[in-house]
Amino acid sequence: MPHGEMTTSRLEAFSDGVIAIIVTIMVLELRAPAQPTWSALLKIAPIFLSYGLSFLVVAIMWVNHHHLIHAVHQVTARLLWTNLNLLFWMSLTPFVTDFLGKNHREPVAVALYGFDLALCGCAFYLLRTELVRQDRDTQLAGHHASIQRKNVGSIVLYFSSVPLAYVSIYASFFIFALIPAMYFLPENKLALGDRNEQRSKE
Amino acid sequence: MPHGEMTTSRLEAFSDGVIAIIVTIMVLELRAPAQPTWSALLKIAPIFLSYGLSFLVVAIMWVNHHHLIHAVHQVTARLLWTNLNLLFWMSLTPFVTDFLGKNHREPVAVALYGFDLALCGCAFYLLRTELVRQDRDTQLAGHHASIQRKNVGSIVLYFSSVPLAYVSIYASFFIFALIPAMYFLPENKLALGDRNEQRSKE
């Protein structure tokens, strides 16, 4: 096993650790209601839904991050810091989720949620750009370019959800639901690309 | 080491991380009583007991999850998402545990606790169904079918604890104690099945 591979696995393990904690501590914001009634539970439904949405979004990021880091050949200082930049914006998800859950009808909370996810998208873009710069394998160039295009699409959508929240919060919520749906379909294709890449290595 | 195996170990590492956090953050709900007396400690006994029960339930799920993922040959997108679905319902355990600990005599808290565990059971059923679909090894078919039957049994019991909580919370608590007990015995059998499976690989 070459040196680069091992460091890749450590980078992945650390990132996985941080992402696992991010996804799990969000549940700490789900506080038990004071009254033990179904109507009291119903009142915290928005907090529950914003948790569910963020769980899904962070899970999608984890799957994408996993595929991305898997393709890394050498962990340079630049790659390390681009990755830490991504983890920083992802680590703000529990905060914006909590704020959204408590103020789901307020444009400011909806806008902030979209803004943080837009920044996560930008951080992903930078990380993949760094990966592409490293990787001169022309065979995968098309694969990376198609993912970057989709990523740019979701960044544009997330950024547009910020001003849109002041027009209609429902338009922003539609975007928040649309992007995860967008990412579900090409997962098979991704896995396929990954397998092909693997085959070419063997 | 083939590609599939490695991804299995990453999936397991991420799941283990999330489960380790779930099981440990529940202790944060155990807040020190305001008065330093044994009677004040006695008052938080229900919170302590609900923590102990959930620790046991999540530990059993971890052991079963470990055996299940160990039998996976290839991490498909479908398997990844069925697994994340399970982690989502498991991640709600700290919330329903806290609610139960604070309202252990209220049917609503007992019912919600049983409901979340029933959904965890369903998520396990889906995950194993996905595994069986992948795995055409007829030798293990009987092994999987027997675990699925037991799983269906615990799902039915957990779902029945929901309406039962309105008749008698003690009936529901009996179910909560019965299912962990049910899972203790066949552990040896499971380990045996696992070892046989291993032997057939070598």
Next chain:
Amino acid sequence: MPHGEMTTSRLEAFSDGVIAIIVTIMVLELRAPAQPTWSALLKIAPIFLSYGLSFLVVAIMWVNHHHLIHAVHQVTARLLWTNLNLLFWMSLTPFVTDFLGKNHREPVAVALYGFDLALCGCAFYLLRTELVRQDRDTQLAGHHASIQRKNVGSIVLYFSSVPLAYVSIYASFFIFALIPAMYFLPENKLALGDRNEQRSKE
């Protein structure tokens, strides 16, 4: 790599994860004082000291747990559950630490702290007993017996700190300081035993 070894490393990884979380979430109990003055900080000194003590105690348990699991040959169901039993009592450390930090002059908090650590000691004893039962290597029998004797010593001391807290809390604190000190010296010996064991495997 044989099957047993791999499962040992997974058991170790899960336990390490839980212990890392236990040791780190305790710091969440260290809340910033309301007034930004040195005298306000001085008032939370007992909370800080109880955190420091528990960090040390859990770290010692982690080191011992690491050496213990390293010697395991086969992860049986019984070993798995004896290990989960240990993790359960260890997971209560943040709770008893918080209670002690807030009520460091109250016998009840001192007694509860000693009681939980005594139960952790018992859980360690059970875990090593299980390991010895597995391991018929007579060469290491003396090594295990000497660790068990020391473990029994610390269990007796921790249990005696419970009634002693009602005579003098300082006597109990002396025990809490004595046991970590006791564990510092033979660490070299342990590492040596571990290395010998390793050598005999090669």
Next chain:
Amino acid sequence: MPHGEMTTSRLEAFSDGVIAIIVTIMVLELRAPAQPTWSALLKIAPIFLSYGLSFLVVAIMWVNHHHLIHAVHQVTARLLWTNLNLLFWMSLTPFVTDFLGKNHREPVAVALYGFDLALCGCAFYLLRTELVRQDRDTQLAGHHASIQRKNVGSIVLYFSSVPLAYVSIYASFFIFALIPAMYFLPENKLALGDRNEQRSKE
């Protein structure tokens, strides 16, 4: 794979786990403001900035720790405890960050923040001293000595930020910003040193 290597990877995994938790639980201090307005969000900007600074500082420590542990040949008891000493002071970062975020204009909070980071620097110095003591490879002696000099520099700066906070908190903040900047440049050099070291092993 020799025994020493494996234990190094376990030590790294445990440390990585603790550092991942430290870096992520700090976000729990970022509480959603009561009013859903941009001005209420602006009021928590200092808490956000102190979180960002600590994320960066802990990330730099993680990168350095990774390179340091990677160079370890044998995990002795002394190395284990020097490492746990470092983790202890690092684990106080969430506490001093929270205190700074809530009292960013108070000298006491600025001084305490600088003091904890100075102690982390000292713990790093001790850990590398232990590593150098082990490692008689004269080729790397110059490499270690240059890192130690830089480390002493940052310790002196952090300690000087303590009294300086009482003269001007801005002087201390300048130091807090200067040190991370200092660590960004030689990262490439470090990675290079690491690669050379690797090459000499192969």
